[in-house]
Amino acid sequence: MVEFSHIPVLLNEVIENLKIKEDGIYFDGTLGGGGHSEQILKRLGASGRLVATDQDREAIESTRNRLSEYADKLTIVKSNFVNIDTILKDLGINGLDGILLDLGVSSYQLDNKDRGFSYREDAPLDMRMDKDSGKTAEDIVNDYTEGDLTRIIREYGEDPFAARIAKAIVAAREKNRIMTTFQLNEVIKSALPEKVKRKAGHPAKQTYQAIRIELNHELEVLEQSLDKMIDLLNPGGRLCVITFHSLEDRIVKNIFKNAMNPCICPPEFPVCVCGRKSRGDVVTRKPIAPGEEELSINPRAKSSKLRVFEKKVGR
Numbered sequence: 001m002v003e004f005s006h007i008p009v010l011l012n013e014v015i016e017n018l019k020i021k022e023d024g025i026y027f028d029g030t031l032g033g034g035g036h037s038e039q040i041l042k043r044l045g046a047s048g049r050l051v052a053t054d055q056d057r058e059a060i061e062s063t064r065n066r067l068s069e070y071a072d073k074l075t076i077v078k079s080n081f082v083n084i085d086t087i088l089k090d091l092g093i094n095g096l097d098g099i100l101l102d103l104g105v106s107s108y109q110l111d112n113k114d115r116g117f118s119y120r121e122d123a124p125l126d127m128r129m130d131k132d133s134g135k136t137a138e139d140i141v142n143d144y145t146e147g148d149l150t151r152i153i154r155e156y157g158e159d160p161f162a163a164r165i166a167k168a169i170v171a172a173r174e175k176n177r178i179m180t181t182f183q184l185n186e187v188i189k190s191a192l193p194e195k196v197k198r199k200a201g202h203p204a205k206q207t208y209q210a211i212r213i214e215l216n217h218e219l220e221v222l223e224q225s226l227d228k229m230i231d232l233l234n235p236g237g238r239l240c241v242i243t244f245h246s247l248e249d250r251i252v253k254n255i256f257k258n259a260m261n262p263c264i265c266p267p268e269f270p271v272c273v274c275g276r277k278s279r280g281d282v283v284t285r286k287p288i289a290p291g292e293e294e295l296s297i298n299p300r301a302k303s304s305k306l307r308v309f310e311k312k313v314g315r
Ligand SMILES: C[S@@+](CC[C@H](N)C(=O)[O-])C[C@H]1O[C@@H](n2cnc3c(N)ncnc32)[C@H](O)[C@@H]1O
Pocket: 006, 007, 008, 009, 029, 030, 031, 032, 033, 034, 035, 036, 037, 053, 054, 055, 056, 059, 079, 080, 081, 082, 102, 103, 104, 105, 106, 107, 129, 221
């Protein structure tokens, strides 16, 4: 079995920005291997509390075990973080002093061949973060229309060869259902020009990103969560979000910007008449990126960016 290890990304920067109070209440929406959660828990006193979610049952079981010494301060819920409002309501919590989202898949999910996230391993096409949910990557690859495949590979994979890849998938599956990662890799490779295949980076990388985002509804979930999360922060509380690609980062940037300055009055109006009030400040005008030292020990941090929002005090 693959060991559940995950080096937390931008750890010092997250801890510094969360400004943890000993008696505060915190929420980690992406528990994973618990690297960030553990450092939050270490800084909490007897009355502090951390609520953590993950949609991956295997991650929860392993991390609950690993963090058992903090059981009196830690509540773990197997759920999607988009359900934050109902989770907190059920726990009788009205406000949070800090929230962390460290998006995407964990090293464990990537390295565990059977989960089907990696194009480097031959495995069934799965890619579900939540193995209790029904649909898999195999269903998307075999059941989506050519038009829908083109759209997701173009939008979520940002692959300029989306239409060629979608066409090749449809032609291949007419002969045989595409059931494994290596079968899919061969189809993708057959659709690409020689000079693209010779370029650095695996030719299937962008298509895999697209299928994973579509299957796990990653962008919709993020869009539906951030405003709710800002609402749930106590005055002065902070929301920290780590993203790994430009599509996620753009969503975080725009929602934070709009929460800070929601006014829709034309710029020539001398005073605001729309009545939309700022909910706080974007702490990171530019996203925080990992330093050289972190990159040298954790290549997974390469494309990470941290953005931080602070809830207004005195409202
Ligand atoms: C990058 S890992 C988090 C690693 C963690 N911060 C650590 O230090 O070990 C992301 C985790 O979040 C989970 N996840 C991703 N999106 C989620 C969502 N919408 N709701 C709940 N869990 C999610 C994944 O299953 C994965 O375990």
